[in-house]
Amino acid sequence: MAAGPIVFPLVAIGVAYVVDAITGAGADVAWYLLFVLVAGSGFVIPGIGVTLVGAALLPRRAGTVTTVIGLLLQVAAAALLTVGVFGDTLDAVDGQPRMVARLSIAEAVAFAVPYALVIVGSIYVAYRVIAAARHRCEMPAPIAAG
Numbered sequence: 645m646a647a648g649p650i651v652f653p654l655v656a657i658g659v660a661y662v663v664d665a666i667t668g669a670g671a672d673v674a675w676y677l678l679f680v681l682v683a684g685s686g687f688v689i690p691g692i693g694v695t696l697v698g699a700a701l702l703p704r705r706a707g708t709v710t711t712v713i714g715l716l717l718q719v720a721a722a723a724l725l726t727v728g729v730f731g732d733t734l735d736a737v738d739g740q741p742r743m744v745a746r747l748s749i750a751e752a753v754a755f756a757v758p759y760a761l762v763i764v765g766s767i768y769v770a771y772r773v774i775a776a777a778r779h780r781c782e783m784p785a786p787i788a789a790g
Contacts, residue, residue, distance in 0.1 A: 662754070672745040673754050676729070679744050680755075684725045691717030708777040715770040722759040722766075729755055 691714050698710030733752040747755060 672747060673751045676744050676747060676751075676755055677758070680725055680729065684721070687721035687724060688718065691715070691721055702773070703780075705777070708773055711773050712770045715766040715773075718766045719763050722762040726756045726759045 693714070694717055695711055695714030698707050698712070698714050701707030701710060729747065730752055733747045733749060
């Protein structure tokens with residue numbers, strides 16, 4: 645997940661390209677993704693920071709707890725941003741000035757794909773961190789050579 649800030653925009657650009665090839669509306673999705681990446685960074689960056697601090701402490705229990713909390717913050721931020729986009733898409737109020745174009749349902753789904761990957765990846769990494777911590781706790785103590 646440490647490569648997330650680099651990989652996420654690349655995946656977002658790839659999704660926008662695929663949506664553009666299928667529907668011809670990729671520019672709106674790409675602009676919306678970039679707008680949300682900048683505006684939503686305040687939600688995402690704290691989770692990344694907590695995860696990195698936890699990863700530095702990982703062999704200890706505090707590292708496991710901190711890493712899992714950071715990953716759950718990333719899941720919450722991605723879910724919040726996705727729900728916000730779908731709320732904006734389904735909002736029936738037209739005629740108001742907007743900073744970004746209104747997305748169709750298909751475009752909103754395409755927009756949600758990178759965030760869904762963040763959610764799935766963060767949950768998977770949290771599972772692996774917890775499993776590794778449990779494995780360390782269940783290992784028998786070394787037998788002293790006599």
